[in-house]
Amino acid sequence: MEIKGINMVWLSEVDLTNLNSGEGESNFVDVKKFKKDNIEYPYVSGQAMRFYLRESIRRDLNDNEAMCLPNNKGETCGNIENCINCDLFGFMTTIKDKGADVRTSPIKISPAIGLLPFEDNSNIDFLTRKHRVGEGEKNKGDIVNVEIGTNIYKSGLSIDVRAVGAIEIIKENENSNVPSELEMDFKLKNENERYNRIKKVLNGILSISNYSKQARLLVDFTPDIFAISLQNQYNHRLQKLFILDEDRNLNISRINDILDDVLEYSNDIVIGWTSGIINNEIDVKKVFKDKDIQIFTPKKAIHEVINLINVDD
Numbered sequence: 278m279e280i281k282g283i284n285m286v287w288l289s290e291v292d293l294t295n296l297n298s299g300e301g302e303s304n305f306v307d308v309k310k311f312k313k314d315n316i317e318y319p320y321v322s323g324q325a326m327r328f329y330l331r332e333s334i335r336r337d338l339n340d341n342e343a344m345c346l347p348n349n350k351g352e353t354c355g356n357i358e359n360c361i362n363c364d365l366f367g368f369m370t371t372i373k374d375k376g377a378d379v380r381t382s383p384i385k386i387s388p389a390i391g392l393l394p395f396e397d398n399s400n401i402d403f404l405t406r407k408h409r410v411g412e413g414e415k416n417k418g419d420i421v422n423v424e425i426g427t428n429i430y431k432s433g434l435s436i437d438v439r440a441v442g443a444i445e446i447i448k449e450n451e452n453s454n455v456p457s458e459l460e461m462d463f464k465l466k467n468e469n470e471r472y473n474r475i476k477k478v479l480n481g482i483l484s485i486s487n488y489s490k491q492a493r494l495l496v497d498f499t500p501d502i503f504a505i506s507l508q509n510q511y512n513h514r515l516q517k518l519f520i521l522d523e524d525r526n527l528n529i530s531r532i533n534d535i536l537d538d539v540l541e542y543s544n545d546i547v548i549g550w551t552s553g554i555i556n557n558e559i560d561v562k563k564v565f566k567d568k569d570i571q572i573f574t575p576k577k578a579i580h581e582v583i584n585l586i587n588v589d590d
């Protein structure tokens with residue numbers, strides 16, 4: 278089966294922390310929130326999630342691999358063949374006299390959305406911020422209030438497999454009555470390198486750690502419960518798999534419906550599971566088992582997916 282799309286959707290439980298601050302005020306660090314039916318939930322922006330993933334992949338680079346850093350204009354090198362950053366995360370660079378060179382990222386990441394109401398799962402902590410003072414002066418400090426909360430976040434990732442290491446070019450037809458065609462131009466000479474980069478993304482998600490305020494508020498924000506689909510059709514359908522109610526039960530009918538849909542174009546769906554995150558785990562696991570979908574601990578699940586990619590390769 279030719280894999281065209283890889284989807285991953287996950288839940289991650291976090292202890293008290295502040296993963297992404299909102300606008301705040303000078304002495305108040307809030308948590309980014311959105312409202313649904315007039316109830317506030319925390320979230321981590323998609324931009325922040327991309328940053329975490331990128332830094333996670335960067336930590337895992339081998340000696341012969343490179344990811345450029347943007348210059349002071351925020352521009353990157355634009356070399357898809359040699360730069361994992363520009364290939365996977367896209368870029369917009371202005372080239373003198375030529376205008377803009379733009380690459381759309383083959384990796385799409387959703388914001389991480391808190392599924393439990395913020396008010397019921399949060400607190401305001403304070404810390405003192407000390408200022409440097411001259412000799413003989415009294416130590417000064419001011420109090421900063423920090424909103425912190427615990428929650429279960431849902432997030433997702435989609436990989437446009439055909440676009441990794443490749444660009445679409447417009448092939449003009451000589452006969453102007455025939456519309457021009459889009460053609461893939463593969464920048465990577467070695468197909469294995471394409472899969473190597475996809476593996477880096479999957480491993481990267483499992484090791485994200487560069488989120489803010491960890492010096493005092495260390496938490497694990499890696500996926501606890503997830504599904505990954507290897508699809509011969511590109512779409513984002515799997516992203517709707519999980520609905521969690523306030524008693525921490527996952528909606529069984531929803532999981533059934535989405536899986537039935539996605540199994541139409543996926544030979545393989547793999548589940549990663551950590552116990553004790555949701556309440557109705559026996560019922561949820563039964564849905565997967567009834568559909569012959571295998572469940573592993575998160576790290577083993579990623580290994581399984583990587584093995585499947587190698588076999589299909």
Ligand SMILES: [Zn+2]
Nearest residue numbers: 345354360363
């Ligand atoms: Zn680059």
